[in-house]
Amino acid sequence: MGELLTIGYEGSNIADFVATLKRSDVKILIDVRELPLSRKKGFSKRALKGALEAADxxxxxxxxxxxxKPGRDAARAGDFATFRKIFSQHMRSPAAQAAIEEAIPLVKNGGACLLCFERCHSNCHRSIVASELLERTSLLIRHIGVQPGLAGAFAN
Structure with missing residues (x-):
């Protein structure tokens, strides 16, 4: 049975992030942020895509x-019940359902990892997305964390 990985980049740097993906045999990173922007260097869409392409x-x-945004605001405020309600409702939308259908072949091929910001998956919407994909595939879900210092270990 294959795996679907998930990862958050909170508190990490781009070098350790990419090294963690390589060590986990990730072939495709699926960014599930509504807005793929970040104040953290290297994690906005264009820079992230470039770093990933350099790592194949x-x-x-x-x-x-x-x-x-209302779901993000609720989660930021620690109101996870409201966050889950908002995001669950969003996941029933035609656009979200179409995106799930489009993602299925990518995750079935193996080596896929869902990306969001939060380090801990338990209160992150990527867990809900992963669960939705799990319901439609026979994949196992594994949440991975960025390994600090891993990029330096690869360099040696």
Missing amino acids: IQYTHFKDLGDP
Whole structure:
């Protein structure tokens, strides 16, 4: 049975992030942020895509699998019940369902990893997206974390 990985980049740097993906045999990173922008150097869409391509990892962005602003606001405020309600409702939208259908062949091929910001997956919408994909595939979900210092270990 194959795996679908998920990862958050909170608190990491781009070098360790990419090294973690390489060590985990990720072939395609599926960005599920509504807005693929970041104040953290290297994690906005264009820079991230470039870093991944240099490491032979494909990048794709699914805006419609991102958490809408009201859901992000609720999560930031620690109101996870409201966040889950908002995001679950969003996942029933035609756009989100179409994005799930489009993502299925990418994850079935193996080597796929869902990306969002939060380090911990338990209160991140990527867990809900992963669960939705799990319902439609026979994949296992594995949440991975960025390994600090890994890029330096690869350099040696």
